[in-house]
Amino acid sequence: MSEAASHHDDHHDHHPSGLMRWLTTTNHKDIGTLYLLLALVMFFIGGAMALVIRAELFQPGLQFVQPQFFNSMTTVHALVMIFGAVMPAWTGFANWMIPMMIGAPDMALPRLNNWSFWILPFAFTLLLSTVFMPGGAPAGGWTMYPPLVLQTGAAFPFLIFAVHFMGASSIAGAINVIVTVFNMRAPGMTLMKLPLFVWTWIITAFLLIASIPVLAGAVTMLLTDKFFGTSFFSAAGGGDPVMFQHIFWFFGHPEVYILILPAFGIISAIVPTFARKPLFGYSSMVYASAAIAFLSFIVWAHHMFTVGMPLAGELFFMYTTVLIAVPTGVKVFNWVATMWHSSMTFETPMLFALGFIVLFTIGGFSGLMLGVTPVDFQYHDTYFVVAHFHYVLVTGAVFSLIAATYFWLPKWTGHMYDEKLGKLHFWLSVISVNVLFFPQHFLGLAGMPRRIPDYSVQFADWNMISSIGAFVFGFSQLLFVVVIWKCVKGGEKATAQVWEGAHGLEWTLPSPPPYHSFETPPEPSTIEGGMR
Amino acid sequence: MAAAHTDYYIPGPSHWPVVTSIAIFTMFVGGATTLNGAGIGPMILGAGFLLFLYVLFGWFGTVIGESESGIYNDHVDVSFRMGMMWFIFSEVMFFAAFFGALYYSRIYSVPWLGGEGSGAATNQFLWPDFVASWPLLQPPSDYGFSSFKETIGAWGVPFWNTLILLTSGGTVTWAHWGLQKGNRQQLVLGLVLTVLLGATFVTMQAMEYGHAYHELGLTLNSGIYGATFFLLTGFHGFHVTMGTVMLFVILMRSIKGHFTPKHHFAFEAVAWYWHFVDVVWIGLFIFVYWL
Ligand SMILES: [Cu+2]
Numbered sequence: 001m002s003e004a005a006s007h008h009d010d011h012h013d014h015h016p017s018g019l020m021r022w023l024t025t026t027n028h029k030d031i032g033t034l035y036l037l038l039a040l041v042m043f044f045i046g047g048a049m050a051l052v053i054r055a056e057l058f059q060p061g062l063q064f065v066q067p068q069f070f071n072s073m074t075t076v077h078a079l080v081m082i083f084g085a086v087m088p089a090w091t092g093f094a095n096w097m098i099p100m101m102i103g104a105p106d107m108a109l110p111r112l113n114n115w116s117f118w119i120l121p122f123a124f125t126l127l128l129s130t131v132f133m134p135g136g137a138p139a140g141g142w143t144m145y146p147p148l149v150l151q152t153g154a155a156f157p158f159l160i161f162a163v164h165f166m167g168a169s170s171i172a173g174a175i176n177v178i179v180t181v182f183n184m185r186a187p188g189m190t191l192m193k194l195p196l197f198v199w200t201w202i203i204t205a206f207l208l209i210a211s212i213p214v215l216a217g218a219v220t221m222l223l224t225d226k227f228f229g230t231s232f233f234s235a236a237g238g239g240d241p242v243m244f245q246h247i248f249w250f251f252g253h254p255e256v257y258i259l260i261l262p263a264f265g266i267i268s269a270i271v272p273t274f275a276r277k278p279l280f281g282y283s284s285m286v287y288a289s290a291a292i293a294f295l296s297f298i299v300w301a302h303h304m305f306t307v308g309m310p311l312a313g314e315l316f317f318m319y320t321t322v323l324i325a326v327p328t329g330v331k332v333f334n335w336v337a338t339m340w341h342s343s344m345t346f347e348t349p350m351l352f353a354l355g356f357i358v359l360f361t362i363g364g365f366s367g368l369m370l371g372v373t374p375v376d377f378q379y380h381d382t383y384f385v386v387a388h389f390h391y392v393l394v395t396g397a398v399f400s401l402i403a404a405t406y407f408w409l410p411k412w413t414g415h416m417y418d419e420k421l422g423k424l425h426f427w428l429s430v431i432s433v434n435v436l437f438f439p440q441h442f443l444g445l446a447g448m449p450r451r452i453p454d455y456s457v458q459f460a461d462w463n464m465i466s467s468i469g470a471f472v473f474g475f476s477q478l479l480f481v482v483v484i485w486k487c488v489k490g491g492e493k494a495t496a497q498v499w500e501g502a503h504g505l506e507w508t509l510p511s512p513p514p515y516h517s518f519e520t521p522p523e524p525s526t527i528e529g530g531m532r
Numbered sequence: 533m534a535a536a537h538t539d540y541y542i543p544g545p546s547h548w549p550v551v552t553s554i555a556i557f558t559m560f561v562g563g564a565t566t567l568n569g570a571g572i573g574p575m576i577l578g579a580g581f582l583l584f585l586y587v588l589f590g591w592f593g594t595v596i597g598e599s600e601s602g603i604y605n606d607h608v609d610v611s612f613r614m615g616m617m618w619f620i621f622s623e624v625m626f627f628a629a630f631f632g633a634l635y636y637s638r639i640y641s642v643p644w645l646g647g648e649g650s651g652a653a654t655n656q657f658l659w660p661d662f663v664a665s666w667p668l669l670q671p672p673s674d675y676g677f678s679s680f681k682e683t684i685g686a687w688g689v690p691f692w693n694t695l696i697l698l699t700s701g702g703t704v705t706w707a708h709w710g711l712q713k714g715n716r717q718q719l720v721l722g723l724v725l726t727v728l729l730g731a732t733f734v735t736m737q738a739m740e741y742g743h744a745y746h747e748l749g750l751t752l753n754s755g756i757y758g759a760t761f762f763l764l765t766g767f768h769g770f771h772v773t774m775g776t777v778m779l780f781v782i783l784m785r786s787i788k789g790h791f792t793p794k795h796h797f798a799f800e801a802v803a804w805y806w807h808f809v810d811v812v813w814i815g816l817f818i819f820v821y822w823l
């Protein structure tokens with residue numbers, strides 16, 4: 001004890017400052033901040049690419065960019081948003097919040113934690129540098145289907161290695177979360193008292209550890225097919241390009257739950273706070289999350305209904321896919337039931353959470369439509385699919401990330417954010433995002449294919465409206481940066497509890513919290529349990 | 533679990549992680565430019581590798597020093613154990629991708645190309661002369677892929693390699709017993725035997741590859757059989773090599789007097805890793821060589 005404690009103390013003394021502090025930090029809050037900043041930067045880089053896409057699609061015909069570059073934009077936009085914005089943002093929240101929520105001093109493996117962050121800037125340097133390479137950035141879609149992806153120019157090995165590198169970061173981050181939750185909980189913080197954000201994150205971490213290595217295997221096979229003469233995805237050698245799709249989506253479907261499960265945890269924290277009522281059905285939320293995670297491993301081929309699978313496969317993957325609606329429905333029901341007969345107020349985090357519940361549910365329903373095999377034959381590879389997953393990922397994952405930022409920003413900075421600007425940000429976002437994505441349902445149903453820079457004239461009106469929504473939505477997000485910046489700089493002092501209805505260990509620490517969260521574990525009697 | 537946290541060792545700022553990233557980044561840039569045919573690629577790759585070696589010595593050296601100074605208590609030890617177990621699980625899933633490719637091509641893609649099930653038209657329009665078989669000695673097309681004479685039989689070198697790996701699993705356990713009893717001689721002897729068995733396995737595997745390439749004509753280019761064969765056994769062989777290096781490090785530490793009967797996470801982590809490559813090999817022996 002004494003030796004450990006003395007060691008513990010003396011490292012307070014020699015903290016490097018400036019850039020070296022951030023390069024070498026092993027502190028969960030510093031690393032969380034780094035993750036969140038990287039995610040924000042990537043959100044704007046990926047967003048700029050989305051605006052290139054929407055500018056080109058403003059009118060039929062080619063206006064601004066070459067088709068090859070357009071395809072690069074769709075490909076890299078997806079990779080940046082998934083691996084650079086949403087996933088690092090979740091890991092950032094995990095870093096900041098999980099030790100505080102479970103009463104731990106820090107993450108369990110702090111140096112590994114630093115490494116999982118400091119992989120990412122290098123991985124994205126690999127990926128983004130391809131934009132300037134001969135042959136351009138990867139343009140075969142983020143799903144990297146062979147044989148198309150094998151036609152990528154000099155960018156190809158950089159793409160593969162970037163994916164390997166990001167994967168290593170995700171696995172290391174996931175291991176850290178699992179070990180932290182299982183080994184670092186304060187006495188009295190039993191598993192069924194964990195806040196749901198912690199629960200959904202451990203389940204996410206399981207998904208990451210089980211699925212990311214499969215992606216690594218898949219892209220490794222692409223690499224050897226391209227450079228070392230193997231024939232995994234070439235029928236001429238006895239392989240099958242469709243096999244790539246199976247392996248990829250075995251990773252890919254759990255991946256979509258990696259992006260959305262922590263969001264469920266966020267909403268389950270925010271709704272009870274502003275409804276001033278305990279969460280309805282806490283344990284059913286836990287079991288529903290686990291059920292979704294399990295199902296996510298046996299539904300993958302719903303992305304490939306039109307590829308030519310045996311009938312038994314089409315049916316199996318259809319039934320398992322629509323089955324996911326049951327545990328997801330449990331969650332939406334529980335959120336609504338939490339609000340029933342409650343005394344709600346509508347601060348910005350709550351507004352974004354409510355936006356999430358309504359709009360994510362729309363994305364869920366369009367997902368059900370796509371999960372029905374014969375229907376998918378019509379919708380496959382149309383803008384309907386684009387509309388579906390943007391409802392799930394933008395009004396789902398991104399809205400919940402924004403909600404979570406507003407929710408905990410006062411805790412992190414010690415200041416209240418500008419509520420007026422926050423509300424303005426919400427209303428601009430929620431209106432423009434629907435102008436942006438809702439018309440894409442109509443475009444898809446009418447038959448407009450995705451991933452092309454040009455289209456028939458009958459699609460012109462809705463595309464123009466969608467592009468207008470895109471630009472309003474994109475520029476509205478600058479307001480988010482303004483609010484964060486103002487809040488970091490100053491503002492009304494935040495109390496420890498911040499929100500009247502807030503419960504949980506993180507709200508027992510002062511705002512801003514001390515550098516090491518719980519140096520001594522909290523009193524077991526202060527642990528209320530996750531349904532608060 | 534749930535001990536008082538003040539005992540939990542939280543390391544101070546460290547430059548090792550970011551240097552690790554720089555090393556791997558350099559290797560990736562070197563590897564990618566090499567694959568793209570740039571002359572300077574191998575130099576960059578080599579520089580990155582040297583930096584990576586430096587990191588391995590430095591980072592692990594730091595951790596070993598901290599461990600020997602006694603600041604890792606049981607609570608920290610549990611974190612390391614859990615971390616290693618989940619890391620091994622991620623490795624299992626990496627191999628699962630390649631086993632999946634093996635099963636898929638054997639059960640689906642090769643028979644379909646031969647006209648089975650819904651593949652009748654596939655066979656007729658693509659390569660009507662193609663006959664499905666496993667092992668697939670003759671890929672559907674000679675364009676880009678080559679046929680080979682025969683596969684490596686299960687009951688020659690692979691069988692002996694199975695015995696070698698299984699025995700090495702025994703010797704590493706015997707070494708562990710020695711460590712737990714405080715019998716350092718048994719510990720060191722057990723580890724020496726394990727390292728030698730591991731090295732023998734890798735050597736025999738390398739000779740087997742030479743045989744496959746030069747006499748059997750079985751190469752990476754030999755259609756889906758060659759692809760699955762070499763990537764599965766190749767990644768496994770790479771893991772055995774890594775495991776042998778790790779065992780060697782543990783052996784050196786044991787000779788230096790590191791580890792106590794109660795406190796020897798590094799030993800156990802490497803032993804788990806070794807059992808993991810053992811189990812993967814059993815899968816390989818059954819599904820790649822035997823069946
Ligand atoms: Cu899916």
